Amino acid sequence: MWKYLVDDIKIIDLIYAARWPLYLTAAAMPLAVAFGLILALMRMSRIRILSWPATCYIELMRGTPLFVQLYLVYYSLPEIAGIFGPDAKQFMTLEAFPAAVLCLAANYAAYEAEIHRAGLLAVDKGQREAALSIGMSEWQAFYRVTLPQAFRIVLPPIINDAIAMQKDSCLTSAIGVKELLSYATSRGNNNEIGKPKMYLAAGVLYTILSLAFYFLGKFIERKLKARGGAELNLNQARH
């Protein structure tokens, strides 16, 4: 059984290609978390010029498939920009990898926004009141009291989403990003090993990558001694 899997040098190449899901997630996830926080604050604002666009963005991004969004950003966006002239079209024509990162970040930001919002609302109102009562400004109360507590609450769901993004990264092969899945397909086509073996190997590698995030999450949780936070769960399906 092991001989079947390991007897070819191409498998080692595949393991090297497994760095791509990691690269894509490492690039897109921080952007998604940061942008998601901004969206969450906009959505929770009393000023309608802020809350309304944020809500629309969140519902739109959550409501359309990531796969479709990838095609739209890579193929349709330059054409639409072309209405404004050839320079605009040129500006909006992105290479596969940046387009993929942008798309992953933009899509996941919507989900992270809802996680941030839930986390912020979960912090007891009395915390903000206590902070204000010792003379802190609203901003100080948010930054020094509410946000640190919300952070501990949102960390497990965010790690969950990082795992999901890593799996979703294989969708980016549709717009030509050279990552793990496309590598498995192309190598599987070109030699006698065949696709079945390559895909099996790719599947195993994705699982190992997910486990790496799982252990990272456990490590961070232990470090923060999170109290009352959600348990990290690999089985939380999203798409």
Added chain:
Amino acid sequence: MLEARGIHKSYGPKVVLRGVDLTVAKAEVLTILGPNGCGKSTFLRCLNLLEQYQQGSVFLKGEQVSEGRPEDHNPSKDEQTRAQRLRQRVGMVFQRFNLFPHMTVMQNVMCGPKHVLKKSDAESADIAEKTLKKVGLWEKSPCDPLTLSGGQQQRVAIARALAMNPDVMLFDEATSALDPVLTKEVFKVVRDLASEGMTMLLVTHDMDFARDIADRVVFMEGGIVAAQGSPNYIFDERPTDGIRKFLEKS
């Protein structure tokens, strides 16, 4: 020291405060009693602008510190700064303590002097040490606040408020979440503060606490001050029907 004139507050159609007038002299201790829903907590929270009242004004040491604003009013930057400065002079202790769980006891108490008054680390630590010693919890300073008993947490909360050196201290049902034993701990600290001349307003359901500590008792009912006077006047003479009914039940 502190004066509230004609405080009116509503939440939409529901009127909670119907013109509360109250004056508190320096070093005076006031307890505010009344049935649930009479507006006593709301009134207290209007004094440090955790709630915005619609009509009336509040004066601290003769200077006006806040005024009434319509319900949907969004405070301007200046108004927010003014409210902030007011809260630096008026400390509050909450029923559920509201200690910051992501900081140690020491950090909780240092928070005010360090981040609000912008004092140096050394100075803030010094102030924190003094106030923690005053409430008798200095040895707990490196601890996680959630490992403390309720009474201890409340005393830390008092220390946190005291670290800002306020002119007035407000206690919003500070012992309602505590059993009689723990209440005694907190009561001792409050009594010490009173003897040191701190001006205090306490909203409480604890009648013994209220009677023992107060220079003056204020009875609120239906959003206004129904009666006020010495503890003997309120508790023994029971000047109004409302007071009689209220005290009979407890």
